[in-house]
Amino acid sequence: MKRSHLSQFLIVGVSAAALWAAPVSLATAQEMPGEGTTVKMGQATWDTGWFHAEIYKQLLQKLGYEVEGPTTLDNPPFYQAVSQGDLDLWVNGWFPLHNTYESTFSQGAEKVGHVAEGGALEGYLVDKASVEKFNIKTLDDFKRPEVKEAFDRNDDGKADLVACPPGWGCEVNIEHHLDAYELRDHVNPIKAGYAASMADAIAAYEQGEPILFYTWTPNWTVNELVPGEDVMWIEVPEVDLPEEMAELEDAATLAGVNGCVADPCKLGFPANDIRPVANSSFLEENPAAKALLSEVKIPLDAIFAQNAKMNAGEGDPEDIQRHASEWIEANGDLVEGWLTSAREAAM
Known part of the structure; x- marks a missing residue:
């Protein structure tokens, strides 16, 4: 009889202990579900x-x-x-x-x-001084001999564009633009590491040289070279997107883009x-x-x-x-x- 009471006490004791411990374990699981x-x-x-x-x-x-x-x-x-x-x-x-x-x-x-x-924008920017000096509005202006010569930093007869490294999504769009706007003979896309290429462009800007570059936001480039103050967003001649993005044509022209040469601004890239x-x-x-x-x-x-x-x-x-x-x-x-x-x- 005593053994039976003891067994019951042990069972009840174990059950109580389990119930007492359960909330702690459950709380841990709830607090840290990824553990x-x-x-x-x-x-x-x-x-x-x-x-x-x-x-x-x-x-x-x-x-x-x-x-x-x-x-x-x-x-x-x-x-x-x-x-x-x-x-x-x-x-x-x-x-x-x-x-x-x-x-x-x-x-x-x-x-x-x-x-x-x-709010993630993409597009092409030119230093403000060159926009004013050469009256640059769109990528088509880089077909003009005097503009090409001013932006040709490696003497290959083409304007240098800081573009995107291979494998980046923006590379596809830029390559499409070079063909769509017939710019192959006029613009040289620089596809080296983006940060290093932009550092070179900024150094050239600080020396008073013209620069043309692609960028996106958010990005440190628009803190370093502020649209509307240091640089200007320029337009594409007309919106022309890769086939798989063609239905997004309307989203590639945006109103109220600070520092653009026009409003609304034909950036040529849909907002992302x-x-x-x-x-x-x-x-x-x-x-x-x-x-x-x-x-x-x-x-x-x-x-x-x-x-x-x-x-x-x-x-x-x-x-x-x-x-x-x-x-x-x-x-x-x-x-x-x-x-x-x-x-x-x-x-």
């Missing part, structure tokens, strides 16, 4: 996208995920890798610019959420959304990560400001990590709302 899962993250080769990549990385870590990387790679290998599950995600998708890669990733990956909507792209199986298995990617938005002004810091010498990985953690801390209420939504999605 035990490794996220294989990629990031773009353009360093202006590394700040928001680091923010997302640190937010995933706050949910308990172990984050591997981010691994820096060009667009084609990333979209192939995320489709196959070799990588789980990046937050450097530019759409519609990256529409050309959808056939590569659409079978195994998908767009989810927005880093920034609609910056978006995460993630492996579909990963999203299905990780509802907390999917909710986080859906919730987060980074103000363009914050990206501009951080890019300027990078250009001023704070471009080491440790600097970017610090910039991201400082931004997260400064926006604590906003961030906590994102994390709460992600945790609730995992329950």
Whole structure:
């Protein structure tokens, strides 16, 4: 009889202990739904996208995920890798610019959420002094002999254009423009590393030389050379997009572009959304990560400001990590709302 009471006491004691411990374990699981899962993250080769990549990385870590990387790679290998599950995600998708890669990733990956909507511009800029001196309005003006000669820095008889390295989405559009506007005999696209090419162009500008370059926003270039003050956005002769983007023609002319030679401004590139792209199986298995990617938005002004810091010498990985953690801390209420939504999605 005593043994029976003792057995009952032990059973009840064990059950009570289990019930007492359960909330602690459940609370941990709710707080850190990604615990035990490794996220294989990629990031773009353009360093202006590394700040928001680091923010997302640190937010995933706050949910308990172990984050591997981010691994820096060009667009084609990333979209192939995320489709196959070799990588789980990046937050450097530019759409519609990256529409050309959808056939590569659409079978195994998908767009989810927005880093920034609609404010990512692309186009061609010329130093303001040359715009005024030569009355430059569009790319067609670079067919004029006196303009070509002024912008020819390597004596090949063509105006030099800081363009995009091979593999970047903007390379496709620029190459299309060179053919569509019959500029092959007039413009030389420089496809070396973008940051180094822009540094050379800025040095030339500071020496009073004319410069022509492609850029996008957010980007440190428009902090260094301010549209409307140092440089001007010029237009394309007419909007002419690659076939796979032809339906976006209307989005390539924008009103109110500060520092453009005309308003509305025929930039020749549709305004872009910056978006995460993630492996579909990963999203299905990780509802907390999917909710986080859906919730987060980074103000363009914050990206501009951080890019300027990078250009001023704070471009080491440790600097970017610090910039991201400082931004997260400064926006604590906003961030906590994102994390709460992600945790609730995992329950």
